[in-house]
Amino acid sequence: MTLPTTPDSTLSRKDALARARQSRRPSRLGRRAGTAPGPDYPVPDDAGFPGLLKRVWRRAAAEPDLSSAMDTLLTLAGHVPADIQLRALPAAEECALKVLFGRSWRTPGLRGTAPEAEAPAAFLGEIGLNTSGRIVVRVPSEPPLAGEEDLVGGVLRVPWSDRDLARYRAELDAATERLRGSAADCRARLAAAGPDGRRDMLENLKEAALRTAPFVLYSGDRQYTNFRDRNTLAGKTLWPGHPDCALSSLATVPLDLWSDGDVLMVTCLTLLVRSAGFARIEEANGTQLTVEHVARLLERTRAAYDAVPGGERIPPAASDSVADLGGLAAAIARRRREITGRVRLYREIHGPLMHKIERVAGAPAGEARELEADLCARLSERLPVAGGSLAELGASLEASPGWLAEPHGASRTGLESLVHETVRASTAAFDADFAMSRGMRSLTALTAALRCGDWPEIAAWDLPHFFCCVVPAPDARRYFGDSAAHMADAAWAMSARMQYNSWHFLAGNLPKVPEVAARDYFVPPTIPDIAYYSDQHHHGHVAAKVRFTIRSPQPVRVLDRTFDGFVDLRLLRCEGLPYGEQDLLAADRASGFIAKATGLAAELVAGGADIEVTAFDSRWHWETIAE
Numbered sequence: 001m002t003l004p005t006t007p008d009s010t011l012s013r014k015d016a017l018a019r020a021r022q023s024r025r026p027s028r029l030g031r032r033a034g035t036a037p038g039p040d041y042p043v044p045d046d047a048g049f050p051g052l053l054k055r056v057w058r059r060a061a062a063e064p065d066l067s068s069a070m071d072t073l074l075t076l077a078g079h080v081p082a083d084i085q086l087r088a089l090p091a092a093e094e095c096a097l098k099v100l101f102g103r104s105w106r107t108p109g110l111r112g113t114a115p116e117a118e119a120p121a122a123f124l125g126e127i128g129l130n131t132s133g134r135i136v137v138r139v140p141s142e143p144p145l146a147g148e149e150d151l152v153g154g155v156l157r158v159p160w161s162d163r164d165l166a167r168y169r170a171e172l173d174a175a176t177e178r179l180r181g182s183a184a185d186c187r188a189r190l191a192a193a194g195p196d197g198r199r200d201m202l203e204n205l206k207e208a209a210l211r212t213a214p215f216v217l218y219s220g221d222r223q224y225t226n227f228r229d230r231n232t233l234a235g236k237t238l239w240p241g242h243p244d245c246a247l248s249s250l251a252t253v254p255l256d257l258w259s260d261g262d263v264l265m266v267t268c269l270t271l272l273v274r275s276a277g278f279a280r281i282e283e284a285n286g287t288q289l290t291v292e293h294v295a296r297l298l299e300r301t302r303a304a305y306d307a308v309p310g311g312e313r314i315p316p317a318a319s320d321s322v323a324d325l326g327g328l329a330a331a332i333a334r335r336r337r338e339i340t341g342r343v344r345l346y347r348e349i350h351g352p353l354m355h356k357i358e359r360v361a362g363a364p365a366g367e368a369r370e371l372e373a374d375l376c377a378r379l380s381e382r383l384p385v386a387g388g389s390l391a392e393l394g395a396s397l398e399a400s401p402g403w404l405a406e407p408h409g410a411s412r413t414g415l416e417s418l419v420h421e422t423v424r425a426s427t428a429a430f431d432a433d434f435a436m437s438r439g440m441r442s443l444t445a446l447t448a449a450l451r452c453g454d455w456p457e458i459a460a461w462d463l464p465h466f467f468c469c470v471v472p473a474p475d476a477r478r479y480f481g482d483s484a485a486h487m488a489d490a491a492w493a494m495s496a497r498m499q500y501n502s503w504h505f506l507a508g509n510l511p512k513v514p515e516v517a518a519r520d521y522f523v524p525p526t527i528p529d530i531a532y533y534s535d536q537h538h539h540g541h542v543a544a545k546v547r548f549t550i551r552s553p554q555p556v557r558v559l560d561r562t563f564d565g566f567v568d569l570r571l572l573r574c575e576g577l578p579y580g581e582q583d584l585l586a587a588d589r590a591s592g593f594i595a596k597a598t599g600l601a602a603e604l605v606a607g608g609a610d611i612e613v614t615a616f617d618s619r620w621h622w623e624t625i626a627e
Contacts (some may be wrong), residue, residue, distance in 0.1 A: 024492070024496070024618045025040075025489055025492065025618065026485070026488040026489055026491075026492050026618050026619070026621050026622035026625070026626060027040070027485045027486075027488065027489050027622070027626070029618060029619060029622060040486075040489070041480075041486060041489070041543065043539075043542060043543050047542050047543075048535060048536050048537065048539075048541075048542035049133070049352060049536040049537055050131070052076065052077075052079065052352060052533075052536060053076075053129060053131065053133060053152045054152060054153070055077065056072060056073065056076050056077045056079075056129065056152075057129050057152045057153035058153070059072050059077050060072040060073050060077075060129070060156070061153065061154070061156065066101075066127075066156065066158060067101060069127075069156055070097070070101050070103065070127070073085070073127070073129055073135050074086065074103065074135065076133060076352050076353075079350075079351075079352050079532075079533050080350045080352050080353050080355065080533075081350065082103070083105055083108070084286050084287060084350065084353050084355045085134070085135055085286075085353075086103060086104065086105040087105045087286075087287035087288060087293055088134050088135070088218060088286050088287050088288060089134075089135065089137070089288070090218070090220045090221055090288065091172065091175040091176060091179055091220075092137075092139045092142075092172055092175075093135070093136070093137040093139060094175065095139075095168055095171035095172045095175055096125070096137050096139045096168060097135075097137065098171060099164050099167045099168045099171060100125075100158060100160070100164060105296075121159035121160060121161065122160055122161055122162045122164070122165050123140050123159075123160040123164075123165060124157055124158070124159055124160070125137065125138045125139060125140070125157070125158040125159075125160055126138035126144065126145045126155040126156065126157060126158060127155060127156045127158055128145045128151045128152070128153070128154070128155045128156070129151070129152045129153065130150045130151055130152065131150040131151075131152060132150070132216065132223075133286075133352060133353055134218075134286075136151070138155075139168070140160070140165065140168070178292065179260075179290065182264065182290065182291040182292070182320075183260040183263055183264055185291070185321055185322050186263045186264055186266075186267035186268075186291065186322055187255065187258075187260075187263050189267065189322045189323070189326075190255055190258075190263060190266065190267065191255055198255065198266075199251065201266055201270050202247050202248075202250060202251055202266065204270070204273065205247050205266065205269050205270065205273070206233075206234050206240050206245070206247045206248065207240075207278075208269070208273055208278040208281060209226045209233040209234045209235055209245075209247065210226070210234045210235060210240060210521065211278060211508075211520070211521060211522050211523050212226065212278045212279065212281055212282065212522075212523065213282060213354075213522075214226060214227035214228070214235075214354055214537070215227065215281055215282055215284075215285045215354065216285060216286055216353075216354065217265070217281075217284055217285070217286075217287065217288075217289050218287065218288045218289065219261035219262075219264055219265050219288065219289045219290075220261055220288075222261050224246055224265055224289070226238075227354075227537075231244070231245075232244065232245070232246050233245055233246055233247060234247065234248065236521075246262065246265070247266075250262055250266070261289075264289055264290060264291065265289050267291070267322055268284075268289040268290065268291065268293075268294045269281060269289070271294050271298070271322070271325055271326060271329050272284060272294060272297070272329075274326065274329040274330060274333060275298060275301065275328075275329035275330075275332045275333050275336075276301075276332070276333060276336055276358075277523070278523055279356075279523065280358075282347075282354070282355075282356040283297060283347075283355075283356050283357060283358060284297065285353060285354045285355040285356060286353035286354065286355045287355075291320055291322065291325065292320060294325060295317065295320045295325055298317070298325060298328050298329060298332060299316060299317070299328075301332055301358065302314050302316065302328065302331075302332055302335075304358070304359070304360045305332065305335045305336065305339060305360070306335075307360065308339045308342065308343050308360060310342065311335065311338050311339065312335070312338075314328070314331045314332060314335055316328075339360075343360050343361060344360075344361040344527075344528070344585065344588060345358060345359070345360060345361070345527045346358075346359055346361055346527055346528045346529055346530065346581075346584055346588075347359065347527065347528075347529040347530075348529070348530055348531075348532070349529050349530065349531035349532065349534070350531075350532055350533070351531055351532060351533040351534040351535070351536045351537070351541075352533055352536045352537075354537065356529070359581070361581055361584070361585055362581065364582065364585045364586070365582055367580075367582035367583075367586075368582040368583075368585040368586040369586075371429055371430065371582070371583065371586035372389060372390055372586050372589060372590075373388065373389075374425075374428075374429040375390065375422075375425050375426065375429045375586070375590055376388055376389060376390060376392075376393055378421075378424075378425035378428065378429065379393060379421060379422060379425055380393070382421045382425070383408075383414075383417065383418055383421055384400075384403055384408075384414075385397050390589040390590060390592065390593045391589075393593060394592075394593055394596045397593075397596065397597060397600060398596070398600060401597075401600040401601070401603070401604060402604070404418065404597060404600060404601045404604060404611070405601065405604045405605075405609040405610070405611050411615060412612070412613075412614050412615070413601075413611050413612070413613070415597060415598065415601045415611055415613065416613045416614070416615050416616075418594070418597050419437050419439065419469050419594060419597075419613070419616075420469050420471070420615070420616075422437065422569070422590060422593060422594055423435045423436060423437050423469050423470075423471045423569070424471045426471075426569060426571060426587070426590055427471045427472065427473050427571075428473070430550075430571050430579075430583060430586075430587065431473075431573075432473065432571040432572060432573060433472060433473050433476040433479065433572060433573050433574045433575075434470060434471070434472045434473070434476060434491065434494065434570075434571075434572050435470075435471055435569070435570065435571050435572075436468055436469060436470040436471070436494060436495065436498060436569075436570045437468065437469055437567060437568060437569050437570070437591070437594055438466065438467065438468035438469075438498040438499065438501065438502050438567060438568060439466070439467060439468075439502065439566065439567045439594075439598060439613065440465065440466055440467075440502065440506075440566070440613075441464075441465055441466060441467050441612055441613045441614070442465065442611075442612045442613075443558065443598075443601055443602050443605045443611045443612070444605050444609075444610045444611060444612060445465075445612075446458070446558055446602075447558060447559060447602065447605045447606055450558060450559050450561060451559065455510050455511055455513045455515060455516050456513065456515035456516075458506065458510060458516075459506075459507055459510065459513075459515045459516045459518075459519055460515070461503070461506075462503065463496070463499045463500060463503055464499075465503075466498075466499040466502040466503055467495075467499065467613050467615070467616040467617075468494070468495040468496075468497075468498035468499050468502070468616060469495070469615070469616040470491040470492070470494050470495045470498075470616075470621060471491075471624075472487055472490075472491055472625060476574065479545050479574045479575070480545075484625060484626045485626050487625055487626070488621055488622050488625040488626040490543070490544045490545075491621050491625055492618050492621045492622075493540060493543070493544060494540075494544055494546075495616065495618075495621060497540050498570070502566075504521060504522045505522060505524040505525065505553075505564070505565040505566075506563070507519050507520040507521070507522075508520055508522060508523055508524040508564070508565075509524055509561065509562070509563045509564055509565075509566075524553070524563070524564035524565035525551075525553040525564070525565045525568075526553065526555070526564050526565065527553075528550065528551060528552040528553065528584055528587070528588050528591075529549075529550070529551050529584075530548075530549070530550055530578070530579050530580070530581070530583075530584050531548065531549040531550075531551070532548060532578050533547060533548075534546050534547060534548070534549055534572075535547045545574040545575075546572050546574070547572070547573060547574055547575060548572065548573040548576070548577070548578040548579055549570060549571065549572045549573075549579070550569075550570065550571045550572075550579045550583060550584050550587045551568060551569075551570050552568055552569050552570075552584070552587050552588040552590075552591035552592075553565040553567075553568040553591075554566065554567050554568060554591050554592055554594070554595035555595065556595050556598045556599050556602065557599055557602070558599075558602040558606075559602070559606060566595070566598065567591070567594050567595050567598050568591055569587055569590055569591035569594060571583075571587055
């Protein structure tokens with residue numbers, strides 16, 4: 001038995017309100033919501049990122065030498081690539097680390113020795129870690145770091161010799177000159193764009209900030225972010241046009257009054273967006289917005305795309321000028337569209353700093369094929385499909401799709417059964433602690449609304465119109481106090497969040513009538529990703545112990561409209577080994593199988609069938625997990 005997922009017209013208003021007040025948490029079904037004396041599963045105040053930073057600092061302070069301590073800080077004790085932290089440093093601090101430790105993003109192979117104490121030291125500097133996870137360095141002419149309000153712990157003292165100071169002066173002079181030249185170039189390009197061109201850039205970037213996942217970027221010591229309570233750009237806290245939004249505040253200010261940081265920010269973000277849309281911004285997450293960094297990111301992307309056989313190759317940019325980089329960004333965007341149908345692009349996500357790196361996947365190898373064969377064997381036993389690969393299962397399904405609209409086993413429809421069985425098989429085959437897949441409950445209602453172009457009706461649908469099937473591994477309860485009830489509650493929390501994601505992405509696929517535009521907050525995802533140490537910033541991930549994940553969003557066509565990110569398959573591990581590229585390739589095919597089934601079900605609905613998914617609510621998760 002499942003609870004109704006959509007409003008029941010047979011209920012009286014009083015009964016409907018009473019039901020709405022009931023808790024949806026599986027372990028509290030039938031009880032009034034909001035009556036618990038406190039959280040059932042309290043999370044420590046320092047859980048997630050704050051706790052990680054404290055552990056990193058303690059480990060760094062305990063290292064036998066400054067060089068080892070610097071390695072610990074740069075990688076956050078092995079949780080992120082050092083390159084991200086190196087590119088987060090303002091010019092002066094970047095020069096200091098190169099001089100003192102031989103660490104530089106410009107020359108990855110460079111490695112010096114830690115500074116040695118001399119008697120007397122010409123200058124005693126400091127190194128610390130702040131609460132955003134960024135290394136901070138006291139350089140000559142700067143006050144002690146003790147004045148920093150957001151230091152995680154204390155400081156490490158770093159002696160500078162006379163030779164260090166001389167080398168630092170030369171490095172800083174060169175870096176300052178490069179930055180000055182870049183800012184002048186950016187300012188000239190913005191001036192050439194004219195007031196209308198700059199206004200268009202700002203409007204585009206405001207939309208990017210509003211509809212992009214959280215990012216934190218730097219220009220010198222200034223932070224540009226749409227993330228949480230320190231927002232300086234439009235996002236979930238600041239609305240477009242808010243006076244505190246750095247982009248909105250520039251709209252009516254003459255260009256000659258823009259700071260160099262703002263000039264660099266607008267130019268660099270525009271270059272990134274031109275190369276791949278809004279999502280490219282997240283590949284700069286946690287780093288400085290400089291033309292040099294953008295040039296490096298674009299060159300890395302160009303080289304990756306050019307390694308794909310076929311098509312027209314992209315020459316490197318002739319220089320790091322904004323004009324040449326603008327041409328490179330446009331060429332990269334064209335090449336990206338060209339190769340998308342031939343290779344699988346995906347992103348690596350480094351959770352502690354929310355940094356993303358786009359990759360071009362290789363061909364499926366033995367590991368991916370073994371995973372796929374395992375999945376196919378499990379699905380062939382449980383569903384009326386046959387084949388040794390997911391492509392063959394999809395062909396079998398396409399040859400005879402009618403059962404998707406009919407009852408199957410304990411499920412109301414074959415589509416519902418297929419989703420559940422694919423998720424269940426994925427939990428086992430991928431050695432996942434949880435697997436899940438989301439979608440829309442009523443393809444019938446969606447098809448009817450599309451036929452009459454009732455965009456306001458679709459935009460008004462809320463979370464109960466969507467579902468997410470979550471299946472944990474039986475032994476995953478060990479992460480939740482060996483409690484099946486706690487595990488069921490965690491699974492439902494994941495399910496509810498994924499319903500929210502489906503709601504979130506739907507509007508981005510619809511015409512921008514006012515009702516749609518008012519709730520279009522996110523660009524629907526189109527490529528899969530692998531995430532490392534996701535149990536950091538996201539409160540839900542911290543509570544549910546979501547550490548290593550794969551996500552594979554898929555498009556589905558309903559009538560004449562393609563919905564990006566309409567379904568997906570997610571895998572997660574609470575501990576153990578992270579997933580790799582071969583895991584992702586197999587998971588992506590499994591997600592594609594669910595998307596194919598959903599598309600075929602939509603075709604059946606277009607022909608007159610009625611397909612609604614009624615399972616996967618809170619009671620279903622309680623009955624299948626706790627009972």
